[in-house]
Amino acid sequence: MNILSIIFIVAGLFFMIVSAVGVIRLPDVFSRSHAVSLTDSLGAFLMLVGIAFHEGLGTNMFKILVVLALLYILNPVIAHATVRAALRSGLKPWQKENS
Amino acid sequence: MKTFLLYVLVMLAILLGAYLYRVLRGPTIFDRVLGLNGISTKAIILLIVIGVYFERVDMFIDISTGYALLNLVGALAVAKYLEKKGVP
Numbered sequence: 001m002n003i004l005s006i007i008f009i010v011a012g013l014f015f016m017i018v019s020a021v022g023v024i025r026l027p028d029v030f031s032r033s034h035a036v037s038l039t040d041s042l043g044a045f046l047m048l049v050g051i052a053f054h055e056g057l058g059t060n061m062f063k064i065l066v067v068l069a070l071l072y073i074l075n076p077v078i079a080h081a082t083v084r085a086a087l088r089s090g091l092k093p094w095q096k097e098n099s
Numbered sequence: 100m101k102t103f104l105l106y107v108l109v110m111l112a113i114l115l116g117a118y119l120y121r122v123l124r125g126p127t128i129f130d131r132v133l134g135l136n137g138i139s140t141k142a143i144i145l146l147i148v149i150g151v152y153f154e155r156v157d158m159f160i161d162i163s164t165g166y167a168l169l170n171l172v173g174a175l176a177v178a179k180y181l182e183k184k185g186v187p
Contacts, residue, residue, distance in 0.1 A: 006103060013110055016141070020117035023137060029129045036137045047144055051151055063160045064147065070167050071143065078136050078174045085182035086129040
């Protein structure tokens with residue numbers, strides 16, 4: 001059980017590092033929202049599942065899964081609201097300059 | 100296992116710096132809101148890992164649930180306000 005949780009947590013940490021690199025490197029709001037919302041959700045999923053394996057069966061595991069479900073509902077809602085506000089307030093998506 | 104959790108905590112704290120960079124010098128205000136969203140996701144996981152490290156998970160999970168709900172309300176309020184008002 002310990003090895004399984006360590007594998008899950010390391011995989012989650014990898015996806016979070018990818019998300020942080022994307023937040024620094026990508027060119028505008030619409031592409032950065034992918035890094036913040038999609039990759040971060042996968043990293044949080046793997047990490048919380050690893051911690052739930054470490055806790056074992058019981059109340060704490062159930063609570064961790066409730067936090068995970070909450071995160072999966074809230075994170076796309078926030079990203080969608082922010083990107084829609086950016087699009088409606090007249091921001092143009094980034095394009096390659098010499099094409 | 101405790102040493103491994105300590106390394107995970109340090110790695111998450113380093114990752115917060117990337118999002119903080121985006122919040123400090125995002126070109127538009129939406130970049131700052133997205134960066135704050137990422138910081139709050141990291142903070143929720145950081146709280147749960149701290150709870151596992153100190154073996155008090157039952158208390159720290161409630162704190163992280165409240166943090167997630169507060170983050171939703173704040174980010175939605177900012178997004179709705181900017182959608183009505185336009186870019187400042």
